[in-house]
Amino acid sequence: MAKSIAGPEIERLIQLLAKLPGLGPRSARRATLQLVKRREQLLAPLAAAMATAVETVKVCSTCGNIDTRDPCTICADASRDHSVVIVVEDVADLWALERAKALNAAYHVLGGVLSPLEGIGPDELTIRQLVERIAGGGVKELILAVNATVEGQTTAHYIMDQLAGMDVRITRLAHGVPVGGELDYLDEGTLAAAMRSRTAM
Amino acid sequence: MEWREEAIVLGVRRHGESSVITELMTRSRGRHLGLVRGGRSRRLQPVLQPGNQVQVTWRARLDEHMGTFAVEPTELRAARLMESSLGLHGVQLLAAHLRLLPERDPHPRLYDGLRIILDHLASEGAGLSALNRREGIAAGEMILRFEIELLAELGFGLDLSCCAATGAHDDLAYVSPKSGRAVSRVAGAPWKEKLLPLPAFLVEAVPSSAADVSAGFLLTGYFLSRHVFEPRGLEAPSSRDAFIAAVAMDASPAGERGL
Numbered sequence: 001m002a003k004s005i006a007g008p009e010i011e012r013l014i015q016l017l018a019k020l021p022g023l024g025p026r027s028a029r030r031a032t033l034q035l036v037k038r039r040e041q042l043l044a045p046l047a048a049a050m051a052t053a054v055e056t057v058k059v060c061s062t063c064g065n066i067d068t069r070d071p072c073t074i075c076a077d078a079s080r081d082h083s084v085v086i087v088v089e090d091v092a093d094l095w096a097l098e099r100a101k102a103l104n105a106a107y108h109v110l111g112g113v114l115s116p117l118e119g120i121g122p123d124e125l126t127i128r129q130l131v132e133r134i135a136g137g138g139v140k141e142l143i144l145a146v147n148a149t150v151e152g153q154t155t156a157h158y159i160m161d162q163l164a165g166m167d168v169r170i171t172r173l174a175h176g177v178p179v180g181g182e183l184d185y186l187d188e189g190t191l192a193a194a195m196r197s198r199t200a201m
Numbered sequence: 202m203e204w205r206e207e208a209i210v211l212g213v214r215r216h217g218e219s220s221v222i223t224e225l226m227t228r229s230r231g232r233h234l235g236l237v238r239g240g241r242s243r244r245l246q247p248v249l250q251p252g253n254q255v256q257v258t259w260r261a262r263l264d265e266h267m268g269t270f271a272v273e274p275t276e277l278r279a280a281r282l283m284e285s286s287l288g289l290h291g292v293q294l295l296a297a298h299l300r301l302l303p304e305r306d307p308h309p310r311l312y313d314g315l316r317i318i319l320d321h322l323a324s325e326g327a328g329l330s331a332l333n334r335r336e337g338i339a340a341g342e343m344i345l346r347f348e349i350e351l352l353a354e355l356g357f358g359l360d361l362s363c364c365a366a367t368g369a370h371d372d373l374a375y376v377s378p379k380s381g382r383a384v385s386r387v388a389g390a391p392w393k394e395k396l397l398p399l400p401a402f403l404v405e406a407v408p409s410s411a412a413d414v415s416a417g418f419l420l421t422g423y424f425l426s427r428h429v430f431e432p433r434g435l436e437a438p439s440s441r442d443a444f445i446a447a448v449a450m451d452a453s454p455a456g457e458r459g460l
Contacts, residue, residue, distance in 0.1 A: 148280075150283060150293070154289045
């Protein structure tokens, strides 16, 4: 077993940082070194910010987004069109759509997709809450912005079945050529989908 | 250890930040798992979708190791399967059924069946929302026959060749829930309440209807539940009900409800 090069507190910090996405043990060690070197400017504010986050972060009871208030900033924003709800798999997808500034609408975060292999069924997702939200009225359009994967689209179809008979327009994101994409490098399925969804110019 | 073969992707499970454990069906090595490094990359994620066909190279130090896969796409069907609920639920159901097989146990007939069904589901006529009623029923019929073959490969095959009571080969209308053998209409008449209906298209060359396919799924569902799901403490996959509903919806005059 390798000998520790620092005290248990620092070793613990390295171990925890190494669990973050994009960081391995080596980069976690470098990050830890930076933090302890700049204790007052970096480590103390970071620790305080994290402690505050632990106390205040909650899941929005309306849409499943993560925020420090409930309802979240997006759900409480009166300037948004709450008659349009964009369904996303994860908070990361919500952030991506917000960065794109494509639509000033409300969201619903599913918390994943149906995955038999990973044992994720409808009860593990917020599909029931979505159905209740739509049944509550006020939503005219539901945009299923799930990933273009077999699991994502299966989830979309499942949601569509659950909402059968409800007075809501259901749409999904287009599938096709990405901006900057070269046709030669695209798979034939994407090309065929793009060709079928062609638009008039 | 190394081998190279054509395979069909059944599913993937995340492993770490960038890799996935991929489940493939091969013709001569059955259902096989392996690690694909970088499987969550932009290049490989579209390839590792259920239903896609790939050329796979498996490498490991010892045969009993899980090993790693290097995959190259040969036929990408997933995008077309995603176009209809029939295709989506169909591929999920086939994958769920193949997961009932032990790993690395070859089942070439099931592999061939899987390939034919996926080609049908992804074909121009069947993979689109404009899918016509006859093709929806045909897809249901194919998966039904796949379930019968699956039961046989698991050692619980149905005997639909002749009547269990009289030996007659004609007018077979029922299946005994106890023996899984066919029973003729005349011999089964006194017990018809207790027998399972046998759709005619399974024993004769006659066209099937949506009701026939539905009756067929009740038949295979009974035996799958009794011999496979219940003894293993499993429930029938939810994709089975979803697929049967998609076939019924497809065959209805309203037709397919695409997104």
